Amino acid sequence: MHALIQGIILGILTAGVYALMASGQTLIFGIMKVVNLAQGAMVILGAYLAFQLFTSFGIDPFLAIPITTVALFVVGVLVQLLFLRPLRSDDRSELSLLVTFAVALLLEGIMSVIWSTSDRSINTHYANSSWTVFGYQITLVRLWAFLLSLFALGLLYLLLNRTRFGRAIRASVQNPESATLLGVQSERVSAIGFGLGAATAAAAGSVYGLLYPFNSGSHYDLISRLLSIVILGGLGSVGGAVIGALVISVSSAIVASAISPIWSEMTFFIVLLLVLLVRPRGLFGTAARGAI
Amino acid sequence: MSEPRELLRVTDIEVRYGAIRALKGVSFTVGEGEVVALLGANGAGKTTTQKTISGMLRPAVGSITFEGRRIDGIPAHELIGLGICHVPEGRHVFPRMTVHENLEMGAFRFKRVDSADLERVLELFPRLRERIKQQAGTLSGGEQQMLAIGRALMGKPRLLLLDEPSMGLAPLIVAQIFEIVREINTTGVTVLVVEQNAAQALTLADRGYVLETGEIVLEGTGRELLADDRIRAAYLGEEIAAS
Ligand SMILES: Nc1ncnc2c1ncn2[C@@H]1O[C@H](COP(=O)(O)OP(=O)(O)OP(=O)(O)O)[C@@H](O)[C@H]1O
Ligand SMILES: [Mg+2]
Numbered sequence: 001m002h003a004l005i006q007g008i009i010l011g012i013l014t015a016g017v018y019a020l021m022a023s024g025q026t027l028i029f030g031i032m033k034v035v036n037l038a039q040g041a042m043v044i045l046g047a048y049l050a051f052q053l054f055t056s057f058g059i060d061p062f063l064a065i066p067i068t069t070v071a072l073f074v075v076g077v078l079v080q081l082l083f084l085r086p087l088r089s090d091d092r093s094e095l096s097l098l099v100t101f102a103v104a105l106l107l108e109g110i111m112s113v114i115w116s117t118s119d120r121s122i123n124t125h126y127a128n129s130s131w132t133v134f135g136y137q138i139t140l141v142r143l144w145a146f147l148l149s150l151f152a153l154g155l156l157y158l159l160l161n162r163t164r165f166g167r168a169i170r171a172s173v174q175n176p177e178s179a180t181l182l183g184v185q186s187e188r189v190s191a192i193g194f195g196l197g198a199a200t201a202a203a204a205g206s207v208y209g210l211l212y213p214f215n216s217g218s219h220y221d222l223i224s225r226l227l228s229i230v231i232l233g234g235l236g237s238v239g240g241a242v243i244g245a246l247v248i249s250v251s252s253a254i255v256a257s258a259i260s261p262i263w264s265e266m267t268f269f270i271v272l273l274l275v276l277l278v279r280p281r282g283l284f285g286t287a288a289r290g291a292i
Numbered sequence: 293m294s295e296p297r298e299l300l301r302v303t304d305i306e307v308r309y310g311a312i313r314a315l316k317g318v319s320f321t322v323g324e325g326e327v328v329a330l331l332g333a334n335g336a337g338k339t340t341t342q343k344t345i346s347g348m349l350r351p352a353v354g355s356i357t358f359e360g361r362r363i364d365g366i367p368a369h370e371l372i373g374l375g376i377c378h379v380p381e382g383r384h385v386f387p388r389m390t391v392h393e394n395l396e397m398g399a400f401r402f403k404r405v406d407s408a409d410l411e412r413v414l415e416l417f418p419r420l421r422e423r424i425k426q427q428a429g430t431l432s433g434g435e436q437q438m439l440a441i442g443r444a445l446m447g448k449p450r451l452l453l454l455d456e457p458s459m460g461l462a463p464l465i466v467a468q469i470f471e472i473v474r475e476i477n478t479t480g481v482t483v484l485v486v487e488q489n490a491a492q493a494l495t496l497a498d499r500g501y502v503l504e505t506g507e508i509v510l511e512g513t514g515r516e517l518l519a520d521d522r523i524r525a526a527y528l529g530e531e532i533a534a535s
Contacts, residue, residue: 164400171386171397178384181346182447183372183401 011253016149019245024200030236031193040223046205076198234282296323305354332503346378375450387429398446490527
């Protein structure tokens with residue numbers, strides 16, 4: 001029982017980081033109908049940037065987030081303008097799979113050249129500190145990571161729901177034609193939307209680098225997890241992505257403690273298969289794309 | 293009555309969807325302050341005409357001027373800046389936004405929402421005021437149509453393009469909507485309305501044009517068209533022999 005609860009706590013804390021990565025990915029899908037297969041690579045790029053800022057300048061990965069998010073925002077905007085905008089809208093969804101996969105490979109190549117392919121990790125002085133609360137161990141880094149993810153998701157929520165630009169994004173997601181007729185410039189919304197998606201990847205990347213060792217090929221594993229999450233939540237729904245991350249992280253943590261850590265790796269894909277079989281639209285994908 | 297100043301002039305436009313020529317040289321004008329009706333059977337090209345005016349489609353041939361300025365080729369998101377507001381066929385509200393948010397989106401082209409405009413729209417559509425916090429997707433069809441029109445009004449239109457505002461609505465609501473369009477017109481907004489409901493549209497309209505497979509085949513004042521045998525037969529469902 002103790003191990004199970006410990007597993008659930010771990011699962012919830014981990015879910016925050018995945019929720020952040022996945023919310024960016026689902027946002028990009030919602031706005032552009034693009035499944036961004038480079039989201040994982042962008043997370044890893046964010047992790048490398050945090051790693052570099054830490055090792056070269058001693059900047060704490062949490063404090064580096066404002067820098068890395070801006071950098072990845074620019075990368076995201078460029079990817080949209082250079083690679084996605086030229087695609088014609090009628091076959092954009094299909095072609096975007098190829099294009100974003102190519103972007104992932106390109107980023108992987110660049111990262112391999114700059115940082116080699118060996119594992120890196122960000123070893124801050126607090127990397128191994130933990131608290132014990134009622135006999136349960138809570139790693140400090142994971143708690144900070146979780147709180148940071150909540151904070152970032154909160155910012156994203158406010159941006160989408162309380163600002164004029166956010167309203168324009170939601171309008172474009174819900175009815176692109178009407179949004180255009182009201183003066184929303186869909187190209188600009190797409191570019192900024194892609195940039196925002198990449199920025200969430202950067203924020204999550206800093207945290208990911210603190211939690212796990214990573215290398216330039218880590219994005220394959222990451223993107224398959226992210227796809228499981230966003231498909232479970234319903235593509236395009238930010239709220240769904242958060243719930244999806246929670247469900248999948250907690251269930252894989254439970255599986256890890258109740259059965260075996262080997263099976264926990266599989267949980268993502270078993271959940272994905274189940275969703276595709278039972279409810280292909282995902283939890284919040286019913287009346288088109290849920291919560292945004 | 294003196295001729296109104298010309299606001300919109302469509303000259304010989306041809307619009308193609310791939311190999312299909314949906315409009316084959318359409319010309320007409322709309323004067324400042326007029327209500328002009330565009331009639332025609334299904335597939336005649338009415339929606340295509342409006343989409344071309346609002347910049348969603350580009351004519352392959354021909355030109356469109358608004359207040360004497362050429363506007364064909366200007367993208368839709370810029371055209372609204374001139375005061376051309378298009379309410380497309382089939383009530384395209386933002387379903388997961390509230391009524392209020394939808395109306396705010398209507399004023400997107402301005403940096404801030406004009407509360408006097410909001411008040412005016414809510415006065416015109418009291419039902420929207422009652423449902424101001426409701427998600428637009430849960431409104432009834434008629435309410436969604438009111439919202440779509442109200443949203444367009446938030447953009448301070450000079451020319452309002454309405455595509456089948458009465459589609460799928462009960463007769464009472466249709467009458468209400470037409471009454472509101474008349475009210476909007478009296479505040480100085482020019483209206484180009486596409487309708488299947490020819491009797492209502494022509495009663496309201498100063499002038500009308502009839503499209504048939506991409507060409508204008510008939511034009512006249514509302515009264516003339518209402519009295520025209522061909523219109524009566526084709527759109528008012530009357531037997532010519534009987535009239
Ligand atoms: N996206 C499209 N691709 C190909 N053909 C189209 C497209 N949109 C319209 N058309 C064709 O263009 C012609 C005119 O269509 P349009 O929608 O303008 O007609 P309409 O007069 O508005 O008809 P309705 O009263 O049914 O709304 C039709 O023959 C239609 O099939
Ligand atoms: Mg039509």
